[in-house]
Amino acid sequence: MSRLAVVVFVIICAAFALSWAVRASVTEGDHAMRDAFLVTLSAFMTLAIMSFMYRDNPYYKFAEHLFVGISAAYWMCVGFWSTIVGNLVPRISENLSDFFKVPYSGGGLDFDLFFLAYRYFYMIPIVLGILLLMRLVPKAGWISRWPLAFIVGTFAGLNLIRYLQSDFINQISATFVPLFVEWHGFGDFFGQLSLAADGQFLAMMTNLVIFLGVICGLIYFFFSKEHVGWFGGASRFGIWILMITFGASFGYTVMGRISLLVGRLTFLFRDWLGIIS
């Protein structure tokens, strides 16, 4: 470790301590020290991640690894408490439900089907879950393919209908748009021509773009015929529509990223430095 790195490290530690102390002095409440520490830590982690913009450095690496580690642990705990304790335990055992202090919902009438109580059906997902974990054992890894197949099959079956209905059939229905909206002849059309959002012209243009955009976009993704002649022209129009869409998507994404930056800077200026209200 070079001398410069040591000096930088000492400066950062001193800055952290100073920030914590100042923050604690202005924070109100019973837990001022704790809140001040958390705000200061959050601010320093933010700055550490942002330091990557200059270049890769050990502080960025530390913040990234800390985030990854805490995320993994957090989601593991959440997964246990929300899925195992939240969804499984209340359905299989009243004693376990009381131990974990969750309301037992496996009650109601003891439903006897083929001499089995209803709640024993939940043993099946427990067994499948254990089989899935066999993936971690090299020799027994093949067993995990069975519950995986069950998961893939179930989700494929559930999603097939939903996606077909919402993303396919309903979207096809949405292209059944009239190209001539409230048409009373060319005279009336040109007489009332305006760019108002609820006007006839824009409504017709919208419908035209939707219809042609869908058809030409599908033509672009048609692989069984070479894109030449009129077919190629339609394909070209389709890719233009796609590019405009991607451009809008890009713009939205940039807006989203800037929003996150605004959020972070607002935190730094307001909650950490206290220079804005």
Place this chain on the structure above:
Amino acid sequence: MGDLRIIVALFLIGGGLFWLLVRAIRGKEVDRRLIFVFILVSVAAPILFTITFEMKPTLVVQALYDKIENLPAGSKILLAFDFDPPMAPEVQPMADVVTRHVLAKKHKAIFMTLWATGQAQFNITLEEVIRKDFPDAQDGVDYVDLGYKAGNEGVLNVIRTDFKKMFPTDVNTVPWDSLPILKGIRSCSDFDLIISVGGGKPGVKEWVLFVGDPTRVPTAGGVTAVVAPMLYPYYPGQMCGLLGGIKGAAEYENYFRDNHPQYAGMDTPAMVMMGPQTVAHVVILAFIVIGNVLFFVTRRKEVKR
């Protein structure tokens, strides 16, 4: 004094952009770290010196506003807080303003979440909006928080036909049957409107696919900007309104405040965020122009060579 600082800041940014343009015309490369500094300044200055702009609502935002506004008082509205802290800067303002609108119109608000972190985000709305602006609103009568349930689309599949099966109690373990607000609700079909606020999976798309389309209950969403373009195809046939990113939230806040003067003093974080957002966008537009100038100048030089 504040206006002077804003003007100075904008002049500095404008001057810097002009300097970059001149460099581009001369064919000199621009260090990417300079671009980061520009973005930082263009975002920080409006935050420090508070620039806000008036927003007119777009069609998709207006549609959601009108829907909530025109429902008869006492309508039951399900609000799903399906987001986490990384998305909160964009999505929390829209969650807050929609909640405020729902309660201001005396509708019954039923909150739930499919994300583990959603409950904490709802608590922010509870403290900052419900308890502050609606102190008379009673838990269990005017609003209720059903909490988080793990299972993603599995939860949606169940509550589509039997809500109580997934949420036998509210988040405070009060039994379903003891909550007056939930009387008459058996499934999602019994709601008058479903609004999902979020930006990941499960999110608005899953609500439309698994609940909105099968039950034909009007469904709306508030999403992050990254996800918004992928949801526009669902409007207006499958969704009755959409708030896309911080812009959508700002439009809604502005429109709500203008039409509900009693809330003229409410916090408008989205509108405040649109100030730096707008300046940053203008700077990025300038970069695109400068980048294209540099591209053409460089290409001409190569051709000459």
Place this chain on the structure above:
Amino acid sequence: MRHKLKLVLVLVLCAWTTAAAQTDTALGDSVSAAPALPPPLPVTNLQAFDTDNDHGHAITLTWEKSADDGAGENSVLAYEVFRWFPFQVDVVDALRKSVSETRDAVRAFRIDLPRAENALHELSEDPGKLRTIRFNVARPSDSTFELTVDYAIRALEDTIAFMRENAPILKNRTKPLQQDLEKALARLPQAHANYPKDGEWRSLGKALVGSTTYTNTGSKETTADGFFPDYADLYYRVEAVTVDESIRSEAATVGPVQSRGQWFHTGKVPVLGFVLMFFVFTLTFVQMAKKGANLYVRPLSGIEAVDDAIGRATEMGRPILYLLGIGTATDVSTIASFSILGRVAKRVAEYQTSIIVPCYDPIVMAVAQEVVKSSYLDAARADDYKQESVFFVTNYQFAYVAAVNGIMLRERPATNIYMGKFMAESLLLAETGTLAGSIQIAGTDEIAQIPFFIVACDYTLIGEELYAASAYLGREPVLLGSLKAQDWAKVVIMAVALIGMLGTALGWPAFAQMFQVTG
């Protein structure tokens, strides 16, 4: 005698006069009150039938509006719907409530008893904890009452004793109550069949003026409030009601009707149609591909560029970097990427260039190693294959990006190929590749990342082109057949869209209605 007669006559006269006076009074009363409105005409053609396309537990009523709907002084304001409930339903409700309350009490005792014991223990040890004690102690409502430690301890002890005494009693009561409830539920169908004995009509609700339909829906859960029995004879009545609820039409009655669940959902027929269509297309084309039919796939510019890019790398003496993305081996885009990797690796082997394949997922790495190895074998260059050219980096997203960026800046590959599933790291990778001066060819089905690849890479395969590329290169029958099936499905979609547009324009809504899916 004459006097007695006169007396009788007078008495009779008096009695008659009194009666007449009362009558006159009654007449006077009726004259002073407004004449009563006639009741509205009843609904006609009342029918009840099982609600279609559901799991049962719902009946739909339809009727023709009353003639006085929206007309005249006795205009109908609403239609009130009644159903005949046997008194057995009340028995079931009472038992259900008892079961529920007993169970809730047992559960509450189980949770609250240890809590109370803990609170008592804490308070006994440290009376100073009175203010922070977590188990709430009930206290008198007198505002001057001050909670003392002694009172709190006594209250807790009483509560604990009560719970200990009653918890087992309640627990023992639960099962017999449940059995009684089951028996009561089993008697419901017979009770319904006893109509009109041992029951009464109860209002279900009202339908607004102008309505001609009402659906009575209930729960299928036997333990739920509002349980609606299937296969039980149900009777309904509809009355037209005016502003004055006492003025209503005669009741129209209908029944018996039974509810039941359906096996086939007719509202989802369009979905079935499209599933069958895809099924037939896919099977047909896969069979054709397996039989060796020449199924044409148009050339893709991104794939055409791969050969040129590999040639460029050979000339420059620099390696080729191939990234499979951050998906798992089960992701469709990763599977498609394996086909392309095979083709690239074969060309690389033929030209004797080097290839670098850093992997995000260990299983993907294992598969990629096999793919590259077999490509080298196919090119008869088995000796040139180096196992370390395909290696695992890390399965943390941005750590992976950092490592790959480092490889790009050190090794300076001539060509970067990104094929698979990418998320936020897409632009980071593509930017660094541009800095390193590489030709970049990308393909992903992540719509949000496609714009980034388009701006930063030289060639991009958009969405389905990635799958088409794998079919084009690999020529596997299943891939090829699926691709052709999708193409034909697109033809059907375009035709349907065109017909639908024309139908909407020419006023033919029936076609659009064919695509309405319910439920």
